[in-house]
Amino acid sequence: ATPTALLVGTGRGAQLGILIKGPEVLESTRKVDTIVLDKTGTVTTGKMALLDVIPADGTPADEVLRLAGALENSSEHPIAQAIAKAAAGQFGALPAPESFGNVEGKGVQGIVDGRGVLVGRESLLADWSVRLPADLATAKASAEAAGRTAVVVSWDGEARGLLVVADAVKPTSAEAIRQFKSLGLVPVLLTGDNRTVAEQIAGEVGIEQVFAEVMPQDKVDVVRRLQDEGKVVAMVGDGVNDAAALAQADLGLAMGTGTDVAIEAADLTLVRGDLRSAADAIRLSRRTLGTIK
Numbered sequence: 001a002t003p004t005a006l007l008v009g010t011g012r013g014a015q016l017g018i019l020i021k022g023p024e025v026l027e028s029t030r031k032v033d034t035i036v037l038d039k040t041g042t043v044t045t046g047k048m049a050l051l052d053v054i055p056a057d058g059t060p061a062d063e064v065l066r067l068a069g070a071l072e073n074s075s076e077h078p079i080a081q082a083i084a085k086a087a088a089g090q091f092g093a094l095p096a097p098e099s100f101g102n103v104e105g106k107g108v109q110g111i112v113d114g115r116g117v118l119v120g121r122e123s124l125l126a127d128w129s130v131r132l133p134a135d136l137a138t139a140k141a142s143a144e145a146a147g148r149t150a151v152v153v154s155w156d157g158e159a160r161g162l163l164v165v166a167d168a169v170k171p172t173s174a175e176a177i178r179q180f181k182s183l184g185l186v187p188v189l190l191t192g193d194n195r196t197v198a199e200q201i202a203g204e205v206g207i208e209q210v211f212a213e214v215m216p217q218d219k220v221d222v223v224r225r226l227q228d229e230g231k232v233v234a235m236v237g238d239g240v241n242d243a244a245a246l247a248q249a250d251l252g253l254a255m256g257t258g259t260d261v262a263i264e265a266a267d268l269t270l271v272r273g274d275l276r277s278a279a280d281a282i283r284l285s286r287r288t289l290g291t292i293k
């Protein structure tokens, strides 16, 4: 391709809401055959809302939300913000935790009102040998079957309740995935969330291939594995936990609504956070390069 054609393509990209790091990026865009999509914040809005508080037998529901909210107040995760906001709305001021730790891809842990509190995936509780009683396990499974994420709250070594949160699919996601398919790309969903929720969201938007329960540091390995199979991989993400995978992909695309870390790691930014712009980018590169080659 001539430099002039590539520059024209880059300028056209800006008009379409696509920021391209350098003209050479269009070359790799054209060869892509697989598009890996992060779930939270990419396919979905990432704006979680608290839908339900389900206490264990004998535990007050208020206490589940209050202690969890106090811890989540220190985390920037979309789930954490939904829980902290609901708790602050109900109780006003929340106690400041005596200690706080973030466990990437799993949840948060700390001490609130002298109690050792965990909020997060079941695997976070398992790390502390805390088991989920049958009633909570049943409630969790039915929330997940409905496409919701159920976070477990525990204190003093016992599971005390569930907080059910949900995140809506972006109205543009299904259309974007239809466009990827018509361009001959295979869409793949990649998420740290559990398999049931991941399959539910994938079904809603028309994705058949799903990698779920992938820890943040392992997302890059999924991209590498696809490349080892001979795929030319585009990755779209928004989070700090997507940065390594964005850098590893043949083409990294960041949501303009996402974190700076993701944007820096990517080759291309979708300014409006609209997945359809990724299809525009691929069409643009094929057109730009197709006319000259």
Ligand code: ADP
Pocket: 038, 039, 040, 072, 075, 077, 079, 080, 104, 105, 106, 107, 108, 119, 120, 121, 149, 150, 151, 190, 191, 192, 193, 194, 214, 215, 216, 239, 241
């Ligand atoms: P994604 O890959 O969809 O962006 P993450 O890797 O950030 O998701 O998180 C994976 C899972 O870990 C979440 O679905 C949730 O169950 C749990 N989790 C992570 N952070 C938190 C938190 N601060 N509070 C509660 N649960 C959390």
Ligand code: MG
Pocket: 038, 039, 040, 041, 042, 237, 238, 239, 242
């Ligand atoms: Mg994300």
